[in-house]
Amino acid sequence: MSITGLIALIARTGRVTEPVSALPTEAAIEVRDGFVPPKCLRGSAQVRHVDAGSCNGCEIEIAAAFGPVYDAERFGARLVASPRHADVVAVTGVVTVNMADPLLNTIEATPNPKVVVSIGDCTRGCGLFAGSYAVAGDVDDFTTVDVHVPGCPPEPEAIIAALRTVTRR
Numbered sequence: 001m002s003i004t005g006l007i008a009l010i011a012r013t014g015r016v017t018e019p020v021s022a023l024p025t026e027a028a029i030e031v032r033d034g035f036v037p038p039k040c041l042r043g044s045a046q047v048r049h050v051d052a053g054s055c056n057g058c059e060i061e062i063a064a065a066f067g068p069v070y071d072a073e074r075f076g077a078r079l080v081a082s083p084r085h086a087d088v089v090a091v092t093g094v095v096t097v098n099m100a101d102p103l104l105n106t107i108e109a110t111p112n113p114k115v116v117v118s119i120g121d122c123t124r125g126c127g128l129f130a131g132s133y134a135v136a137g138d139v140d141d142f143t144t145v146d147v148h149v150p151g152c153p154p155e156p157e158a159i160i161a162a163l164r165t166v167t168r169r
């Protein structure tokens with residue numbers, strides 16, 4: 001496609017990002033009693049995602065939340081590749097036997113003050129995978145969860161609402 005064709009396509013397409021007013025302010029998230037987001041994370045929080053045993057459904061919704069339509073970065077949340085760079089640990093899936101230690105190591109490697117966000121029904125009660133021989137427990141069995149996003153999978157709006165409780169933007 002030529003440059004002029006590309007510019008014409010961009011002009012025809014226009015903005016695809018959901019306006020902030022279209023995002024629910026009271027999405028169905030569960031915030032731990034007494035949780036106060038660290039002041040130093042106001043406006044900007046780096047997020048390390050850990051798949052502790054997900055079916056990848058929740059990952060698709062996280063990808064959507066950070067994609068061009070929902071654009072979580074405009075609220076100050078940004079995915080990072082290392083827990084050493086992170087403020088928030090976002091966990092998906094049940095905690096499988098093989099992922100229990102890596103999950104704990106990731107949480108340990110994240111500097112304080114940190115926030116733990118669990119995403120999806122698997123992270124609280126094990127969801128569809130309850131009772132499996134491969135499951136060591138849910139995320140609540142391993143750490144204190146500050147914000148939980150219910151749903152199987154949760155919608156991108158709810159994931160964004162959870163991150164906005166930390167960045168408060």
Ligand code: SF4
Binds near residue numbers: 127153154
């Ligand atoms: S909550 Fe649902 S979509 Fe998410 S990892 Fe579990 S089974 Fe998959």
